[in-house]
Amino acid sequence: MKTDSSKINLMVQLVQALICLIFIATYPLLLCIQQQDFSFFLYALGGSLKFYGISFITYFINFYWAIPHLLFKERTMGFVAINMLVLTIHFIDKYWFYMGLSTTWNQGKDYGYFINCLIISFVTQIILIFIAIAVRYFMRWNELRIQLQEEKQRSAEAELTWLKNQLNPHFLFNTLNNISSLVQIDADKAQDSISQLSDLLRYALYNTNQPKVPIQHELEFIQNYINLMKLRSASTQVSLKIDPSIPPIQVIPLFFISPIENAFKHSYSSREPSVIDIQISYKDNELHFTVTNSYHPESEGKKIGSGIGVDNLLRRLELSYPGNYEYHQEIKDNLYCIDITLRNCA
The missing domain is CATH 3.30.565.10 (Histidine kinase-like ATPase, C-terminal domain)
Structure with a gap:
């Protein structure tokens, strides 16, 4: 049963890696197909990685460290502090990204657009955090379910052994009693x-x-x-x-x-x-x-x-x-x- 749990955990991690690759590669591929030119695929891939990278960092920090080592161990304040730090870094990254676009495109400072992008990005990070929590809870539930099954199986096996051990002397006493009666005959x-x-x-x-x-x-x-x-x-x-x-x-x-x-x-x-x-x-x-x-x-x-x-x-x-x-x-x-x-x- 432990093998089943390991297989499920491995499958979850492979699916996560596949989703990341799809997100990172989809935009560069679509752009290259639209332009019918694959010569700048790596350049577009680098931009995609920079854009999505902080989101994946948020997800994987929570999935591999913050949730199992903080949230599951009831260190809630530490879990919240880590995510506030990650969101702050994300805010700074988006700010500099916006400032670079503003300078390059129109030298303007459309803060309304920046606020909208920031809200969308913030909501996306929160959703990713909750997805990481949900996946981790599923994996934990599955491990606990398998452990419970193993405990029930061990308990049943121990009880069966006890019942059989109880049956042996019962059978022996009955048979000896019969032989004792036969001796008299x-x-x-x-x-x-x-x-x-x-x-x-x-x-x-x-x-x-x-x-x-x-x-x-x-x-x-x-x-x-x-x-x-x-x-x-x-x-x-x-x-x-x-x-x-x-x-x-x-x-x-x-x-x-x-x-x-x-x-x-x-x-x-x-x-x-x-x-x-x-x-x-x-x-x-x-x-x-x-x-x-x-x-x-x-x-x-x-x-x-x-x-x-x-x-x-x-x-x-x-x-x-x-x-x-x-x-x-x-x-x-x-x-x-x-x-x-x-x-x-x-």
């Missing part, structure tokens, strides 16, 4: 699950340090996680359907895990049959992720669809896909369904 399976858990943690800790990761890695991760959870939830009927036509897109790391964790957590029941249906598909540049599971709340006060994992996911979606995602959840007929759609994720 089947010690051999628990030993195997610890080995599988190490693979999952290796991915969660070391392969998710980027803002986005390949979706194929995420799909492999959730497949391994589901296999691990099946060791404990052997009575739960789990269905996983992944669209084989999903392109190699990038998604936020650990995107699928929180809804799937909740599905296993709230669908488990020792008394009633449980089902979990997970579907991941891709169509028309949209990624669709749906999890439907049996709903067996542990208590009336315990609500599905809330907690660290879900809140974490919603905030990450807002930061990573602002305006490009949809999140829906509902409970119907003892089935809890969560549906997430990511748009423009190609």
Whole structure:
């Protein structure tokens, strides 16, 4: 973004230089074209430079020094004093220019004409000063806008990192709790699950340090996680359907895990049959992720669809896909369904 700001500033300065060249060269060119004689172009160019030079000096003194070093630093009196000095020099220059014309042309002193020229010239200098202020304020506004965008981006990246770091121990504690329950049921399976858990943690800790990761890695991760959870939830009927036509897109790391964790957590029941249906598909540049599971709340006060994992996911979606995602959840007929759609994720 700093590069964008530098490009805009450079463009502004090039436009200013081009305008100066046009002003200085236009009169000599028109005069030479009218006279059909280019032999005195340099002489006419010198006169044009003398006539416009003081105006450009007024503009550039303000643009490069007075405005950034005085006006922007709230040294208003210094800014006014510098411009009064410049205008005084301009007045003296115009006076001697007028006196030279009067002596050369008619030896007269038409002070009315001189006053009119002086007023026009004074107004022109004031306009140039305000143009310099306007251009400088535009450049400053643009720099502040870019800095604000950079600050927002850094803040969002820091929050995403914090959210992911928060998710890792949350995932670990839930999985360890599941293994602890499995130890009481089947010690051999628990030993195997610890080995599988190490693979999952290796991915969660070391392969998710980027803002986005390949979706194929995420799909492999959730497949391994589901296999691990099946060791404990052997009575739960789990269905996983992944669209084989999903392109190699990038998604936020650990995107699928929180809804799937909740599905296993709230669908488990020792008394009633449980089902979990997970579907991941891709169509028309949209990624669709749906999890439907049996709903067996542990208590009336315990609500599905809330907690660290879900809140974490919603905030990450807002930061990573602002305006490009949809999140829906509902409970119907003892089935809890969560549906997430990511748009423009190609």
